[in-house]
Amino acid sequence: MLNTDLNLAAPDDVYEALVALHRDLTPEQSRLVNAKLILLLANHVGDAEVLRQAMAKARAGIAPAGRDGTRPVTA
Amino acid sequence: MDGSAARQTDYQALVLDYVRSPDQDAARPVRHPVIVVGAGPVGLTAAIDLAQQGVPVVLLDEDDRLSTGSRAICFAKRTLEIWDRLGCGERMVETGVTWNLGKVFFRDEPVYSFNLLPEAGHRRPAFVNLQQYYAEGFLLERARALPHIDLRWKNRVTGLEAGPEGVALTIETPEGEYRLACDWLVAADGARSPIRKAMGLESRGQSFRDRFLIADIRLEAEAAAAFPTERWFWFDPPFHPNQSVLLHKQPDGVWRIDFQLGWEADPVAERQPERVIPRIQALLGREARFTLEWVSIYTFACLRMERFRHGRVLFAGDAAHGVSPFGARGANSGVQDAENLAWKLRLVLAGQAPETLLDSYDAERVLAADENILNSTRSTDFITPKNEASRAFRDATLALARDCGFARSLVNSGRLSLPSTYRDSPLNTPDTDTFAGPMVPGAPAADAPVRRGGEAGWFLAQLGGGFTGTYFSDGGALPPALLDALRSLALGPVPVQPLVVAPPGLPPAAMPGLTILEDSEGLLARRYDARPGSFYLLRPDQHVAGRWRHVAPALVQAALARAIGQDGGTAC
Numbered sequence: 001m002l003n004t005d006l007n008l009a010a011p012d013d014v015y016e017a018l019v020a021l022h023r024d025l026t027p028e029q030s031r032l033v034n035a036k037l038i039l040l041l042a043n044h045v046g047d048a049e050v051l052r053q054a055m056a057k058a059r060a061g062i063a064p065a066g067r068d069g070t071r072p073v074t075a
Numbered sequence: 076m077d078g079s080a081a082r083q084t085d086y087q088a089l090v091l092d093y094v095r096s097p098d099q100d101a102a103r104p105v106r107h108p109v110i111v112v113g114a115g116p117v118g119l120t121a122a123i124d125l126a127q128q129g130v131p132v133v134l135l136d137e138d139d140r141l142s143t144g145s146r147a148i149c150f151a152k153r154t155l156e157i158w159d160r161l162g163c164g165e166r167m168v169e170t171g172v173t174w175n176l177g178k179v180f181f182r183d184e185p186v187y188s189f190n191l192l193p194e195a196g197h198r199r200p201a202f203v204n205l206q207q208y209y210a211e212g213f214l215l216e217r218a219r220a221l222p223h224i225d226l227r228w229k230n231r232v233t234g235l236e237a238g239p240e241g242v243a244l245t246i247e248t249p250e251g252e253y254r255l256a257c258d259w260l261v262a263a264d265g266a267r268s269p270i271r272k273a274m275g276l277e278s279r280g281q282s283f284r285d286r287f288l289i290a291d292i293r294l295e296a297e298a299a300a301a302f303p304t305e306r307w308f309w310f311d312p313p314f315h316p317n318q319s320v321l322l323h324k325q326p327d328g329v330w331r332i333d334f335q336l337g338w339e340a341d342p343v344a345e346r347q348p349e350r351v352i353p354r355i356q357a358l359l360g361r362e363a364r365f366t367l368e369w370v371s372i373y374t375f376a377c378l379r380m381e382r383f384r385h386g387r388v389l390f391a392g393d394a395a396h397g398v399s400p401f402g403a404r405g406a407n408s409g410v411q412d413a414e415n416l417a418w419k420l421r422l423v424l425a426g427q428a429p430e431t432l433l434d435s436y437d438a439e440r441v442l443a444a445d446e447n448i449l450n451s452t453r454s455t456d457f458i459t460p461k462n463e464a465s466r467a468f469r470d471a472t473l474a475l476a477r478d479c480g481f482a483r484s485l486v487n488s489g490r491l492s493l494p495s496t497y498r499d500s501p502l503n504t505p506d507t508d509t510f511a512g513p514m515v516p517g518a519p520a521a522d523a524p525v526r527r528g529g530e531a532g533w534f535l536a537q538l539g540g541g542f543t544g545t546y547f548s549d550g551g552a553l554p555p556a557l558l559d560a561l562r563s564l565a566l567g568p569v570p571v572q573p574l575v576v577a578p579p580g581l582p583p584a585a586m587p588g589l590t591i592l593e594d595s596e597g598l599l600a601r602r603y604d605a606r607p608g609s610f611y612l613l614r615p616d617q618h619v620a621g622r623w624r625h626v627a628p629a630l631v632q633a634a635l636a637r638a639i640g641q642d643g644g645t646a647c
Contacts, residue, residue, distance in 0.1 A: 031463060035471035043481040068461035069338070073282040073376045075266065075397075 002053035083170065086212035091139045093229035093249050104243060104254035107133045108424050111261040112232055112270055116147065116207065117392030117409035118263035119214035123161045124417030126223035128540055128615075130424060133255070134224055135246065137231035137269075141215065144369040145206035145291050148325055149403035152192070153494040153519060154410045155199040156535055156617070163217040164199070167210060171203030172324045177306040179488050181473040183313055187483045191491060196598045197522050198533040202403065202491070204325050210406075232264075235273045237388050259420055260388045263413070268394035274385060278397065280378025280448070284338040285459040287375075287400075290351050291368040293328050298363045302330070308488035310458075310473055314357035319458050319488075321401075322358070329368055332358065333400075335458065342372040375399045377448045377455070384437040389416055396444035398451035401458060401489035408447050411494060412440050418540075418615035422639055427569050432640030435502050443495035450490045457487035494519040497618060504612075504621030504634035512604040520617040523599035525576070525592040534599055537592060541615050542571040542635060546626060547600055549607035550581030560628045562588045569639055571612065571631065576600070578607075614638055 008014050021037075022030045042051055098105040109125055111118045114136035122134045150167060158164035179187040191201030218224045233252070234245030242260040246253055262270035271278065307322040309315070318335035325331055334354055336345055344350055351370055356363065379396035383389060392409025416436050422428035460466035475482035497503065497517035504516060514521060522535045537543075544564050546557075553561070553575070564571035565588075574590050579597045594600050603611060603622075610626035611619060612634050621634035636642075 031467040032470055032474070035464075035467035036475055039468065039471055039475060039482065039485070040479070043479075066462070068465070069284040069459070070281040070461055071284070073280055073378055075271075075278045075376070075378060 002050050002057065004057070083209070084212060086141050086208040087143060089141060089212070091136075091141075091215075091226075091228040093139060094227070095248075095250060096225070096227060096253075098255060099248065099250065099253040101253075104256045106241065106256040106258070107131065108257065109133070109259050109261065109420060110135060110242070110244065110255065110257040111263060112136075113262070113264035113392075113394070114211075114215070114226065114228075115142070115263060115265060115392070115409075116210055116214065116406050117413050118261070119211060119218055120157065120161065120410045121261050121263060121391060121413035121417055122224050123163075123214065123218050123221065124414055125420060126218070126221040127161060128417065128421045129223065130417075130421050131223045132225065133257070134218070134226050135230040135232065136226075136228055137264075139228040141211040142207040144289075144371060145208070145325060145329070145331060147207045147210070147403075147406035148204045148323065148331055149202050149407075149491070150205055150210060151403060151407045151492040151494075152197070152199045152201055153492075154407045155203065156522065157410055157414045158214075159199070159536065160414075160538070160540070160617075161214075161217060162220075163213045166213045167205055168199065168203055170209055170213075170326055171205035172304055172326055173200045173203050174304050174306060174324070175201045176303075177308065177488070177491075179486050180307070180309040180312060181476065182311055184477065186473060186476040187486045196524055196596060198524075198535065199522070204323060204331075206325055206327075206329070207406070209326065232269060232273070235260075235270060237274060237386055239386060242387050258387065258424065261391060261413075261416065261420075262388060262394050263391045263409070264394050266393040266397055268390070270388065271380065271390065271394055274388065276380060276385065278378045278380045278395070280376055280397070281452075282374065282376035283399070283455055283459050283461075285374065286336045286338060286340045286342060286345070287373050288334040288336055288340075288345055288351065288354070289369070289371045289373065290332045290334070290355055291325070291370075292330050292332065292355060292365040293368055294330050294359075295364045296328070298359055298365065299324075299328060299330070310469075310488075312358075315354065320358065321488075336372075340372075346370045346372050373400075375455075377452050379441070379444045379448060382437050383412075383440055383444075384433050389420075389433065389436060391416060391440075395440070396448065398447050399455045401454040402447070402451050403489070403492045404447040404451055407492040408443060411443065412436075414616045415440055419640075422569065428639040429641065435500060435640060439495075439497045439500050439502075442497065442499075446495050447492075454487050454489045458489075502614070502620060502638045502640070504630075504637055506622065508622070508624040510604045510609075510622060512602070514603045514611070514619055514622070516619050516621055518619050520611075520613050520619065521602040523602055524595050525599060526595045527590070527592050531595065534592070535617060537574060537590065538613060538617055539572050542569065542620070542638070543574055543613040544571045544626075544631060545574045545576060545603075545611045545613065547576045547594075547603075547605040547607060547609045548578075550577045552584055553586065557626070558586060558589070560626065563628065564631065567632075567635075569635060571635060576605070612638070 110133045122132045125132045175192045177189045231247045233247045236243040244255045309320045321333035323331040383395045391412040398404045472485045561573040611622045620638040
């Protein structure tokens with residue numbers, strides 16, 4: 001079960017560290033760092049159900065306005 | 076491993092002559108039990124399997140040539156085992172390049188390697204690489220050696236009427252049209268399947284916005300020595316930045332190089348030698364001496380038909396489903412379609428199983444197609460990221476893979492073809508006893524070394540073409556009641572061939588009417604989690620139908636009835 005209550009002893013320190021991580025990066029570099037961070041944390045968490053709940057929480061309230069490179073095809 | 080060019084027929088150059096069939100002069104359309112359309116690897120496999128089981132087959136092909144270019148080159152262990160049963164596996168392996176190892180590089184560093192067959196005690200390797208024209212050539216020669224196959228080249232299906240009682244076909248030949256009829260039609264006529272179109276059916280899925288270049292080159296020996304017989308895959312290598320490259324060995328000193336080009340690449344310009352050769356020189360060095368064998372540009376899609384059985388028409392291979400090439404899941408899954416279908420058609424034609432048995436072809440192979448499409452789509456997402464976020468995850472995985480073990484498991488350059496386990500098939504008899512390991516009902520039978528009459532051999536080679544009942548003994552004499560029960564299995568209308576397995580080192584006593592195998596290294600019992608008394612019922616396609624810790628004839632008969640689609644009853 002995803003814990004959405006405070007679980008950090010020093011929340012401001014952690015938030016600051018997340019922001020500081022990107023201070024001198026381009027958007028593309030930031031995207032790579034964030035991706036690495038997510039993969040490292042996902043593996044550390046390990047519980048696929050918790051990860052799915054976190055993914056759903058992260059997506060909630062965002063109306064899709066993009067599309068990816070795949071296209072439906074009929075043959 | 077590479078033979079001289081003179082050793083083999085030049086299968087690419089072979090012209091297969093159109094021969095007029097007496098059917099073309101018949102007053103009324105001649106009716107055949109089975110017509111297979113498409114003499115590619117899937118259609119040939121289906122025709123051979125049926126003919127070997129005694130079913131006469133007409134095999135139609137619109138062309139008079141085998142595959143042009145190497146096309147499908149990776150043939151998986153299970154495919155080789157199927158072709159072993161069909162009498163042509165050995166030639167495939169003799170000519171093919173055997174490999175088990177894959178390596179993945181990110182930029183110029185190795186990040187991950189995998190062994191697809193890490194254990195010994197299997198007759199066949201994880202893969203052989205073999206040009207498709209060799210595979211088709213060997214299948215063709217096997218087909219020609221069988222009395223029940225009527226091969227008709229330059230026979231194009233132009234019209235089709237499928238009804239509840241059979242299928243009527245109009246066929247165009249160099250000498251004009253004629254008509255044929257059949258009880259069952261197997262459509263193995265490829266990704267663009269004219270049969271599918273003629274029936275107004277569709278295959279649906281998703282396409283990927285990327286283009287790839289295949290360059291098959293013949294490489295001189297000193298240059299080839301730098302590359303072992305492994306599958307090498309690069310992400311973002313210095314010689315082809317931002318894209319992927321795959322290098323793979325084939326017979327006759329030919330190497331397959333697969334360059335990712337991106338969606339913007341011009342498919343006409345990119346196949347010109349002046350564009351292809353510099354790409355190859357960037358990989359091999361400017362001094363490397365090679366000749367271009369075959370060049371092709373491709374895009375791909377993952378798609379399938381909603382159902383593979385439409386009354387008396389059964390779709391198989393690319394006609395029924397399509398995947399990306401990363402994973403070798405196209406031709407291999409099509410060959411498995413063919414073998415799944417052949418024994419079911421035979422039993423239905425013989426009146427020994429209801430027509431609804433063919434619905435299990437649909438259920439099992441649609442499930443297999445979905446498994447292949449899932450794996451193929453995941454590999455494609457990794458190789459061809461769909462958007463900036465998926466590109467970031469891909470690059471992050473590759474960067475972490477250098478020093479994080481978990482990330483190496485995420486690197487996906489293709490999850491290579493494995494046979495499906497038909498876990499929820501209606502033909503399975505669910506376990507009532509406790510077993511460990513992967514040999515669950517629906518699983519493809521694992522191979523292991525055995526001895527028969529003192530001769531070393533392989534378990535799968537003992538299985539024949541029908542159902543098999545494998546009894547694991549303690550090596551001692553069997554009680555008379557058990558002997559009778561095992562022998563009686565072979566006497567029904569759908570016979571079950573009994574095999575008795577004895578533990579290693581115990582020379583099994585002869586038992587008239589029963590085949591005795593020594594589990595020479597104890598691997599068979601281990602792989603099947605068998606103990607003395609355990610019994611496995613295997614289908615003609617070598618998938619597990621049911622298993623028990625103690626054999627009881629009534630249970631086996633009920634499982635057999637279930638495996639041939641007769642609900643609840645006993646075998647007729």
